[in-house]
Amino acid sequence: MRKLCLLLPVLALLINSCSTNPYRATNKSYKKQTKAFAKLLSQYPLQDSVNNASYFVGTTNLSMRRPNFVIIHHTAQNSCEQTLKTFTLPRTQVSAHYVICKDGTVHHMLNDYLRAHHAGVSRWGNSTDINSNSIGIELDNNGFESFDERQLNSLNLLLERLKKSFNIPSANFIGHGDIAPTRKNDPNWRFPWQTLSEKGFGLWWSDTSNVQVPENFDYLTAIRIVGYDVKDTSAAIVGFKRHFLMDTTKGMTPEAAKVLFQLHKKYL
Incomplete structure (x- = not known):
């Protein structure tokens, strides 16, 4: 009886939480979709588009795909x-x-x-x-x-x-x-x-007061090395300056070039 009395407030809280959650309907959709994915993964063996082997051979070396x-x-x-x-x-x-x-x-x-x-x-x-x-x-x-x-x-x-x-x-x-x-x-x-x-989330640059940018410095190649898509040169420069200089203006500046020259080496 004592255990039941202890459980009642917990059950009441769970019931109340479920009844007041405005996303109950969409949560059901989420669960339905994830169950479908689990069912797909559970098929053994999965149907292959090339079916010329007499039997299935599953590898012993595998893991879930992980975000990078x-x-x-x-x-x-x-x-x-x-x-x-x-x-x-x-x-x-x-x-x-x-x-x-x-x-x-x-x-x-x-x-x-x-x-x-x-x-x-x-x-x-x-x-x-x-x-x-x-x-x-x-x-x-x-x-x-x-x-x-x-x-x-x-x-x-x-x-x-x-x-x-x-x-x-x-x-x-x-x-x-x-x-x-x-x-x-x-x-x-x-x-x-x-x-x-x-804190270890993203790379950054150090003091640039003594940085000398070479005359032949290819800043577009350097931006590409950092990771930016340079198909649209102007957009890539703005993206770089917004992230690393809190600057939303267009075009490469002397200070931005210093930062880029120093920073791109960390991505090599």
Whole structure:
């Protein structure tokens, strides 16, 4: 009887939580889709397009595919609730693994091993399908404001876990505006990339007062080495300056060249 009395408040809390969750319907859709993926993986053996072997041979050496990049976004919307709704409407076809609200609340919307639709048409280095090898994190921010300290604290804790869990290289913590500079600028120029780099999330540059840039320095090749797609030269330069100098102006400047000359060596 005593155990029952102890369990009743817990059961009441669970029932109340389920009944007040505005995303009950979409959560059912999530569970249905993940069950379908699990069923597909459980087929033994999976049907092969080439069926000329007399029997199936399964390797003993395998693991789950793991993310190798973390892409940070701002939501470009006016509230966390608005973004959660956007990511639970099938017609939008957009999503992210995590949404972090201004007050620091973290919504883990998709299992880290599954593919979110957050990067779109993008490129970083030789990687052209960023959705398939990355974690997408959306910060509640309309794109024209600074980032709340509580939000950044939650982000730091999340990045620590992701880096440790998946052994993600420091250089692979980047922004949406880095991988898609022709159409995106998030997270906006106010985002504290330098502070994150000091914690091991992203690379940064040191004092450039004594840096001498060679006359034959090929800055486009250097930007490409960092990771930017240089198909649109102007967009690549703006993307680089926004991330590493908090500067949204066009064109390479002497100071930007110094930063780039020093920084690109870290990516070699």
